[in-house]
Amino acid sequence: MCSLTLTSCSSEAAVELYEERLKPGIDALRNSCTPLRELVGAAEKIIHEKFAPDSRSTYKYKKGSKEISVGLDKVMLAMLACVEECGGESGKRYVACAILVCSEEDDVVGALQALGTIWLTHLLFIFKASKDHGNQSNEKPSGLATPTVNKTATHFLERVLKRDGYACVVTGYQDSKHPNPGPDDQVNLISAHILRRAIGQFDNDHNSKSFRSAVITFDILTLEELHNELDDPSNGVTLELNAHKAFDQFKWCLKATEKEHVYDLKIFKSGGLLRKPENMRISFQDHGNDFLPASTRKRNHPVNLPDPRYFAIHAAIAGVLNMSGGGRFFDELLDKYKDDRGNVPPVRSWPELEALVEEELLDESIAEGFQIVAVH
Known part of the structure; x- marks a missing residue:
């Protein structure tokens, strides 16, 4: 589940685990008769006792000698605290059930890491990346000239x-x-x-990948009936x-x-x-x-x-980003990819950012190759 390109955990691997193993169990538990309070209490216990003490709960990014990180356990706790604002009890039930389903996997911490990665990269990042981050070059929507x-x-x-x-x-x-x-x-x-x-x-x-990312976002926030408006x-x-x-x-x-x-x-x-x-x-x-x-x-x-509903979604995302430290993490991450004019690349999803990083790594390896040839 590790990636050598961007982070300590591959978002693509996390998506596969979510779609193939976690989502069916989440849907089944959501439809059960277990009271919401009981689900939330059990979910918080798993986070505090199983996930937070493990080093895999920290999502890391390193470029050169500088490393930034965010706690996935904090993201999960913030989701539990804030999601009800935009998703009601159903939204909070989804978050609690998703955490609990991870406890049924052989590698509980690995499943929690994948789930936290999904929420960080395929939900929160989309809202941060679609905003004007400094002088982000995608301020105008694509096709605005038509x-x-x-x-x-x-x-x-x-x-x-x-x-x-x-x-x-x-x-x-x-x-x-x-x-x-x-x-x-x-x-x-x-x-x-x-x-x-x-x-x-x-x-x-x-x-x-970008479509799958958007579908997961819409699934979490029930945005499918809103995005056309x-x-x-x-x-x-x-x-x-x-x-x-x-x-x-x-x-x-x-x-x-x-x-x-x-x-x-x-x-x-x-x-x-x-x-x-x-x-x-x-x-x-x-x-x-x-x-x-x-x-x-x-x-x-x-x-x-x-x-x-729009204000509620914005407020819930704001709450999670500020409570978890995810907002600071994304600010520092996007700042690392500013060009000479201070513009952030126009990425709209995490897969697009991963592609950007891979392209940069390729450029760096080619440049190093030319330097080696020049020396010899």
């Missing part, structure tokens, strides 16, 4: 901006296009995707530039309250929010008709408010 996609993107931006009243929903800063601006200076705002559209874009080849205003929110960058980096999130379309602001890391809302609470409503001329009788069509 008229159809261009029109869709422009339509999305305009509808979300109008719906949110030409103002950042967190800081309150008004956009430079505000039809009736206040006394404060206006800024340029972004109509941002809550879940980036790159998450819903994957290889059409159903046998490819990522360009709808329900997946959009208007943000000031710094707030947007911090949101993409999972430094803050919005957590649902008992009131519909009202959220509490949760900050994991300071920075990025130049102003904070009163009582750290944000509410959404459609402002699309607030700026119509008094003489007009024609009303704009209602625009969908942000879907709570």
